[in-house]
Amino acid sequence: MNTLPVEPTHPGVPSNRLASPILPPGLTDEAIVGRWLKAKATGRGRLAATTLAQYRIEAERLFWYARQVSVPISGWTLDEFTAYIGFLQAPAPWAIRARGVRRGSPDWRPFLGPLSDRSAGQTQKIVTGLFEWLRDVGYLQLNPAVGLPTVGRREPEKQARFLSVDDCVLLRETIAARADHSQEARLRKARDLFLVDLFERTGIRTSEAVHCAMGHVRIEPVPEALRREFPGAPPFQWMLRIERGKGGKARWVPCDELALSLQAYRLAFGLPPVPAQDDTLPLLLSVRRSKWGQWKGVRSRTAVWHLMTGLCRESAAYARKRGRAADAKRLDQASTHWLRHTYAKGLAEGMKNGLDTRSALDNMGHADARTFNQYVDDEPLKRALATHLARARAAR
Template sequence: MKYLDNKSRETQASNSVEHSPAGELMTEDLPWGLPQAFSDGIPLYRGKHRGDYTTLSAETDGEAIAQWLAEKAADSVATARAYRREAERFVLWAARSRHRCLSDLDRSDFAAYREFLRNPGPEWMMARQLSRRHPDWRPFLGPLNDQSVYYALSIVSGLVQFLVDTGYLRANPMPSPKKPPGQSFSPIARSLSKAQIAFLFSAVNELPVQDGRSELMKLRARWMLTVFTTTGMRISEACGHLMGDIQRVPLKAESVWVLMVTGKGGKQRAIPLNQRFITEMVSFRRELGLGTYPERGETTPLFPKLNQVSDGGDFDGLSFEGIGSRHAYRIVKDLMLSAADIASKAGEEYEAGNLREAASTHWLRHTVLRDIADETEDLRLVQLFAGHSNINTSAAYSAKDLESLVKGLSGL
């Protein structure tokens, strides 16, 4: 980080209250580092909206953003990744396109950023996902649709409001993001049919096996599908939990297997496990050389890495690490593409279309919650199972009104 000395900082701070930055500026890195293609940094000076007193221990905009991330996204890896991505996109745009730091942006700058998200331009886009260390990395894979623009601006709006609330900024220059009209989220429309689930497991069964390691990977893929289609966990939850979180819990009438999950906001819930889950768990654990059932406190990841397993399938003395969310997503997404091919060969083009074009790991969560809503007609149970903060979120999984409408119109 390239800092001004105290005298220069005070001079530039006083000048920046009345004037936009001009000439050569000092710059800083983002606390989590800058991508190679943007290594010139972000402007470092005191913007005209900086407050005179703040409860943050931050001297720069980058440090203030880092404290926002640490406070708002500490409980979820997925949330932290999404918040960091949107904050980074925003400050890189401000630096490269407006030559300003965050604390110096006006209302017109935020309006310009909204339009930029709809059409970033080729210099801001990459053709495929690359490492941030790659010189061709860019912040976008393509223009954002209206829903994604709203999502991105909502995160930036939360950041700016946090800076105002903590006194880092004296005013909020950002217009409130407007939700796109006529677009409502329907988890039922983003769930899979029984036929599509069957095609997914067929895709697992058809995975090729060349050696011991690929056989283990095939078993892990089946285990992962079983976990997602029985527990409805978010991918970040599944990749963050251990075999030791699977526990036997005594109830009044009997003891049951549950998965103790820590979800969004650090909320904990117990997910009851059905016999299909237990059967697949036992099978997978035996292939890993583990005991039949998990021990309390066991640290084996729910989804272990297998890249260190030898071609012959030897893992003696291997301490398993867990795979990350991106790795898990790629495994399931590849299975969905294979399942789409199987469905297409079977003449089920509609079933193939969703699997190929839209479905993701989160669709498996929607599918589980939709089935619970259909079978129990009890939204409170859906809320408990999913870990929703608001029961209105759970209500979106009920197809009861739609079913009633279909039955009522069936005779017309």
């Protein structure tokens, strides 16, 4: 049976809306989009809380704009969608709220100013996905956003926000130089040394780290067949299970380089050096116990970010006292994600020595090679020197 268009919700507005065969009748556009958001928050592939919050913001902006132009989104054509994307980049003065105006006030607006090309492109991607879903569930005849070029789409710039090997040595040197006259100071030193190793040597995201348990670290025996395929391979391989990666995807990350610092860290906290598979203790521990005397975890992304940026500022001060102003300036700007970039850069170097692209992407939790390409050749000065020396040799 054919699905027939419903009547336009506003007189004179052409309707793209259909009577969906799989949705209850009589729902408003807002109610339908609410179901889309609920679907995005459901199941193993659900969006992370921060990503879902951004989707809600985009829905709020979308409906606010639709009310201003008096065209419901189910009546949008290519012209309305194009106008909306243009509006994001250059909103009218009446669409911008003053800072400090709270939601619920009659003066509240969903914009503080124009969106950058990158932010407008992200909005376009999310809203295009929404219209695609509305079409797929039979609520719209066509997607009014289909086929439009993405705002500001370009190849990502080479990633310059990373810490060098020497920077990471300086981080560890700073931690090791701390006084450790108290038990809490000794625990903090062991935990922080592990923290640097964890992010530099696995490249996991902060959001992934806070959901890791000690039992997610496994020591896997390497079968004889793989040892023949990889001559010189160790008999065992340390692996870290990421249960909640980006987009809800799980993966395994090699972590042999964590073995020593993990064991030292656990011993400092009075734990056996190697975690049991059923160990539910958080991977990142607070240096203070709960009121019941149990170890508790660092469970907040913000708390981990503050820990890591605090370490970087501490190292910057340490470097400055030793006359290393350039190192200090870089460390003053660094954060947890810089160490993820450091790991990615190491993988990019590894690809020159036989590491395949798929393994590099899987280690990072990337789906698109274009995202990873930003880490390849991210040192223009190094590239310039290599070019100079190669040309000099050719001219001899």
